[in-house]
Amino acid sequence: MTTVVEDENQGTSGPAAIGGGRVIEHDVLDVTHGPILYLDDITVSFDGFKALNNLTLTVEAGELRCIIGPNGAGKTTMMDVITGKTRPDSGTAFFGQTIDLLRMTEPQIAHAGIGRKFQKPTVFEQHTVFENLELAMKTDKRVRRSLFAKLDSAHGDLIAATLEQIKLAQAPDRPAGLLSHGQKQWLEIGMLLMQEPRLLLLDEPVAGMTDAETERTAELFNSLAGKHTLVVVEHDMDFVGAIARTVTVLHEGSVLAEGAMDVVQNDERVIEVYLGR
Ligand SMILES: Nc1ncnc2c1ncn2[C@@H]1O[C@H](COP(=O)(O)OP(=O)(O)OP(=O)(O)O)[C@@H](O)[C@H]1O
Numbered sequence: 001m002t003t004v005v006e007d008e009n010q011g012t013s014g015p016a017a018i019g020g021g022r023v024i025e026h027d028v029l030d031v032t033h034g035p036i037l038y039l040d041d042i043t044v045s046f047d048g049f050k051a052l053n054n055l056t057l058t059v060e061a062g063e064l065r066c067i068i069g070p071n072g073a074g075k076t077t078m079m080d081v082i083t084g085k086t087r088p089d090s091g092t093a094f095f096g097q098t099i100d101l102l103r104m105t106e107p108q109i110a111h112a113g114i115g116r117k118f119q120k121p122t123v124f125e126q127h128t129v130f131e132n133l134e135l136a137m138k139t140d141k142r143v144r145r146s147l148f149a150k151l152d153s154a155h156g157d158l159i160a161a162t163l164e165q166i167k168l169a170q171a172p173d174r175p176a177g178l179l180s181h182g183q184k185q186w187l188e189i190g191m192l193l194m195q196e197p198r199l200l201l202l203d204e205p206v207a208g209m210t211d212a213e214t215e216r217t218a219e220l221f222n223s224l225a226g227k228h229t230l231v232v233v234e235h236d237m238d239f240v241g242a243i244a245r246t247v248t249v250l251h252e253g254s255v256l257a258e259g260a261m262d263v264v265q266n267d268e269r270v271i272e273v274y275l276g277r
């Protein structure tokens, strides 16, 4: 047993060293003197068409930022750039002060603490809710979990807290395949939370949800704000209204307007873009 621990931690020992990988990550993510996400002058072209056109956007740590904008505005492309799926033609993208996202691969970016939720839920249908959360835990922790009783309970606590947050505390043993669409979405958000991301990107999270599910999702996001940083793309304006602090409006690959929901909603240019030209 001891040998395994020493090997894994390269000579260091004790519980403090167990989370070493994670501690280092958090040290590297430096948000002490600025935003958690900094995009500057990002341009992405597809065959000459600019999906993002000199996009500049900053998000502070702990924010719940809503991004709205008509179809084709570049919202998903922006998330593709942040997560390393798409390389911009030009521009700058930083996670905290020091992490240059444009120099990293998709897995490196995920590991650094950026989680992404795509529109379609991708849970393991044949596994239970609890198992899905357990499987989503960082691999290094899953391995070490069996070695340290202390971590067992810490992770048990994390799963229990997450089940509570995603409103599935009553159904830990239900196969994920039997959940409603909304519950599957919550479970997937829970799986992202198990990775303890610092920044969560959510693309149209309430699409296809019932009104009741949408309301509960708003509650969930409001409870996550502050602890996590959330960037939420959504077309459902009732939902945006229920969670909005600062709203950014994208149009033709650039920021058209930014501010409080009511300010943005009454902006002439925003109204024009939404109501047609
Ligand atoms: N891989 C690609 N190849 C070519 N064009 C693309 C590609 N990805 C996106 N686009 C184009 O870039 C523009 C922005 O697309 P994007 O998906 O980012 O918009 P969006 O704001 O997410 O829209 P929606 O609200 O419909 O999801 C669109 O015109 C789209 O057709």
Ligand SMILES: [Mg+2]
Binding pocket: 075, 076, 077, 203
């Ligand atoms: Mg999109």
